[in-house]
Amino acid sequence: xxxxxxxxxxxxxxxxxxxxxxxxxxxxxxxxxxxxxxxxxxxxxxxxxxxxxxxxxxxxxxxxxxxxxxxxxxxxxxxxxxxxxxxxxxxxxxxxxxxxxxxxxxxxxxxxxxxxxxxxxxxxxxxxxxxxxxxxxxxxxxxxxxxxxxxxxxxxxxxxxxxxxxxxxxxxxxxxxxxxxxxxxxxxxxxxxxxxxxxxxxxxxxxxxxxxxxxxxxxxxxxxxxxxxxxxxxxxxxxxxxxxxxxxxxxxxxxxxxxxxxxxxxxxxxxxxxxxxxxxxxxxx
Numbered sequence: 071x072x073x074x075x076x077x078x079x080x081x082x083x084x085x086x087x088x089x090x091x092x093x094x095x096x097x098x099x100x101x102x103x104x105x106x107x108x109x110x111x112x113x114x115x116x117x118x119x120x121x122x123x124x125x126x127x128x129x130x131x132x133x134x135x136x137x138x139x140x141x142x143x144x145x146x147x148x149x150x151x152x153x154x155x156x157x158x159x160x161x162x163x164x165x166x167x168x169x170x171x172x173x174x175x176x177x178x179x180x181x182x183x184x185x186x187x188x189x190x191x192x193x194x195x196x197x198x199x200x201x202x203x204x205x206x207x208x209x210x211x212x213x214x215x216x217x218x219x220x221x222x223x224x225x226x227x228x229x230x231x232x233x234x235x236x237x238x239x240x241x242x243x244x245x246x247x248x249x250x251x252x253x254x255x256x257x258x259x260x261x262x263x264x265x266x267x268x269x270x271x272x273x274x275x276x277x278x279x280x281x282x283x284x285x286x287x288x289x290x291x292x293x294x295x296x297x298x299x300x301x302x303x304x305x306x307x308x309x310x311x312x313x314x315x316x317x318x319x320x321x322x323x324x325x326x327x328x329x330x331x332x333x334x335x336x337x338x339x340x341x342x343x344x345x346x347x348x349x350x351x352x353x354x355x
Contacts, residue, residue, distance in 0.1 A: 073335075085325060088318055091318045092318050094314045098311035102250070102307035105303045106247065108216075109304045112296065112300050123263060123290045124263060127142050129272060140233050141233065141263060142263050144262050144264070147239045149237045150180060150185050151188060151237040152176060153190065154191075154194045155242070155243065155245075155298055156192070156193040156302075158212075161310060165309035172255050173194070173243050176241070176257060185204070186205075186206045187204065188209075188228065189207065190212055191302075213306060221295040222288075224295050225291035226292075228291065239261060241258065242260055245309075247305040253309060258294075258298075260294045263290065
């Protein structure tokens, strides 16, 4: 049976850990508010840009030059660029492991295609670098404060790979922020751009449609990656906040159990001492 000193030392250690997890929860909560505001501000723009680009692509489908663009023309997916977004730090519950499992599932489902990985975040990089996967790029430290310029560089890289016929399609794997308690695991195809089904919208173009598409396409790819970065950052803070809250509650339960056990040990010690005193007094009579 452990001594009272050992139990008190363990209680003190758990209480110190509890203070750390409580502080981490508060930090994540503060960061989550800012990240959530950025996500909510970016979503309408990203959705509208995607809709406009799809409609313009559909309206200009008769243009041979536009229709033949690799960024718009679907083709058999023999080579796929998979962009995986994970966090740089842990202590966020199953946040990163779910993303990595989703990427592995995607690779397994497309085993007949050549999958090449563009990894955003340290956790995904560390996992796949130790295994036999083709990695085309690593990007660390992007989620402390996601920047559109970083997304633009990655977007240019993956778009150029499609244009140069190095890959046939580009997919994103990330966690979409829903609420503090819920994130949606998302696998999304961003290239080639899918034209909307149904009746086409007839646009009157004030500039050559080729120039318009050349301007819209890079912005579309960049905003899709940037939005995914914002979603991942917000989801990470939410997952860490939830994990740290759970850890703090668990620490309280451990402290209560250890305190109860310490009281029982102390009571048993006092009872034993009383018995020894009584036994000694009885022996003297």
